[in-house]
Amino acid sequence: MMKDKFEWHEVANIADTSSDRPLEVIVGDTVVILVKFGKDVMAYQGLCPHQFARLSQGTIAGDSLHCPRHKASFDIHDGTCGPGWQLPALRQYRVRIKAGVVLLAYPLAVKAGQD
Ligand code: FES
Secondary structure, three states, X not given: OOOOXXXXXXXXXXXXXXXXXXXXXXXXXXXXXXXXXXXXXXXXXXXXXXXXXXXXXXXXXXXXXXXXXXXXEEEOOOOOEOOOOOOOOOXXXXXXXXXXXXXXXXXXXXXXXXX
Protein backbone atom coordinates (compact mmCIF):
# COMPACT_ATOMS: atom_id res chain seq x y z
CA MET A 1 0.00 0.00 0.00
CA MET A 2 1.29 3.50 -0.88
CA LYS A 3 2.07 5.74 2.04
CA ASP A 4 -0.07 8.85 2.30
CA LYS A 5 2.08 11.95 1.82
CA PHE A 6 0.01 13.91 4.33
CA GLU A 7 -0.32 13.69 8.07
CA TRP A 8 -3.98 13.90 9.02
CA HIS A 9 -5.08 15.65 12.18
CA GLU A 10 -8.44 15.45 13.89
CA VAL A 11 -10.03 18.89 14.03
CA ALA A 12 -13.72 18.31 14.82
CA ASN A 13 -16.48 15.79 15.16
CA ILE A 14 -18.70 15.71 12.13
CA ALA A 15 -21.68 16.14 14.47
CA ASP A 16 -20.34 19.60 15.36
CA THR A 17 -20.36 20.77 11.73
CA SER A 18 -23.40 22.33 10.16
CA SER A 19 -24.77 23.28 6.79
CA ASP A 20 -26.22 26.46 8.35
CA ARG A 21 -23.22 27.92 10.11
CA PRO A 22 -19.49 27.54 9.49
CA LEU A 23 -17.47 25.98 12.28
CA GLU A 24 -14.14 27.64 12.95
CA VAL A 25 -11.08 25.57 13.78
CA ILE A 26 -7.50 26.73 14.13
CA VAL A 27 -4.83 24.63 12.49
CA GLY A 28 -1.36 25.72 13.48
CA ASP A 29 -1.79 29.48 13.13
CA THR A 30 -4.33 29.29 10.32
CA VAL A 31 -8.04 29.97 10.73
CA VAL A 32 -10.14 27.42 8.87
CA ILE A 33 -13.88 26.98 8.57
CA LEU A 34 -15.71 23.71 8.13
CA VAL A 35 -19.05 23.55 6.38
CA LYS A 36 -21.15 20.45 6.12
CA PHE A 37 -22.61 19.76 2.73
CA GLY A 38 -24.64 16.59 2.45
CA LYS A 39 -22.35 13.81 3.67
CA ASP A 40 -19.27 15.90 2.93
CA VAL A 41 -17.46 18.53 4.91
CA MET A 42 -15.69 21.31 3.09
CA ALA A 43 -12.76 23.19 4.62
CA TYR A 44 -12.00 26.75 3.55
CA GLN A 45 -9.79 29.57 4.67
CA GLY A 46 -11.50 31.15 7.64
CA LEU A 47 -10.69 34.79 6.89
CA CYS A 48 -12.43 36.71 4.14
CA PRO A 49 -10.08 37.64 1.27
CA HIS A 50 -11.54 41.19 1.30
CA GLN A 51 -10.71 42.54 4.76
CA PHE A 52 -10.13 39.38 6.76
CA ALA A 53 -13.44 39.14 8.61
CA ARG A 54 -13.95 35.81 10.34
CA LEU A 55 -16.15 33.81 8.01
CA SER A 56 -17.29 31.67 10.93
CA GLN A 57 -19.43 34.68 11.87
CA GLY A 58 -21.06 34.67 8.45
CA THR A 59 -24.23 33.01 7.34
CA ILE A 60 -25.02 30.31 4.84
CA ALA A 61 -28.05 30.71 2.62
CA GLY A 62 -28.67 28.19 -0.10
CA ASP A 63 -25.33 27.43 -1.70
CA SER A 64 -23.65 30.66 -0.60
CA LEU A 65 -21.59 31.68 2.37
CA HIS A 66 -21.97 35.38 3.18
CA CYS A 67 -19.19 37.31 4.86
CA PRO A 68 -20.42 39.02 8.04
CA ARG A 69 -18.70 42.35 7.34
CA HIS A 70 -19.55 43.52 3.84
CA LYS A 71 -21.64 40.55 2.68
CA ALA A 72 -19.48 39.25 -0.16
CA SER A 73 -20.68 35.77 -0.99
CA PHE A 74 -18.79 32.60 -1.82
CA ASP A 75 -20.07 29.44 -3.44
CA ILE A 76 -20.05 26.70 -0.86
CA HIS A 77 -19.13 24.06 -3.46
CA ASP A 78 -15.87 25.58 -4.63
CA GLY A 79 -15.29 28.83 -2.75
CA THR A 80 -15.65 31.06 -5.79
CA CYS A 81 -16.74 34.61 -5.17
CA GLY A 82 -20.31 35.54 -6.01
CA PRO A 83 -21.66 38.40 -8.10
CA GLY A 84 -20.73 42.01 -7.42
CA TRP A 85 -17.26 41.28 -6.06
CA GLN A 86 -13.92 40.50 -7.64
CA LEU A 87 -12.25 38.54 -4.90
CA PRO A 88 -10.18 35.39 -5.20
CA ALA A 89 -11.88 32.11 -4.44
CA LEU A 90 -11.57 30.88 -0.89
CA ARG A 91 -8.66 28.52 -0.49
CA GLN A 92 -10.05 25.04 -0.06
CA TYR A 93 -8.23 22.45 2.02
CA ARG A 94 -8.09 18.69 1.79
CA VAL A 95 -10.46 16.95 4.17
CA ARG A 96 -11.00 13.38 5.27
CA ILE A 97 -13.78 11.98 7.35
CA LYS A 98 -13.08 8.90 9.38
CA ALA A 99 -15.40 7.33 11.94
CA GLY A 100 -17.35 10.54 12.41
CA VAL A 101 -14.26 12.70 12.80
CA VAL A 102 -13.11 15.44 10.43
CA LEU A 103 -9.41 15.37 9.62
CA LEU A 104 -7.32 17.97 7.84
CA ALA A 105 -3.98 17.41 6.22
CA TYR A 106 -1.21 19.04 8.22
CA PRO A 107 0.54 21.16 7.23
CA LEU A 108 -2.61 22.36 5.53
CA ALA A 109 -2.82 21.24 1.94
CA VAL A 110 -4.97 22.92 -0.66
CA LYS A 111 -7.42 20.71 -2.44
CA ALA A 112 -6.25 19.29 -5.75
CA GLY A 113 -6.86 21.73 -8.57
CA GLN A 114 -6.14 24.75 -6.38
CA ASP A 115 -2.44 24.19 -6.02
S1 FES B 1 -14.41 41.59 4.86
FE1 FES B 1 -15.62 40.12 3.81
S2 FES B 1 -16.68 41.29 2.35
FE2 FES B 1 -15.41 42.71 3.35
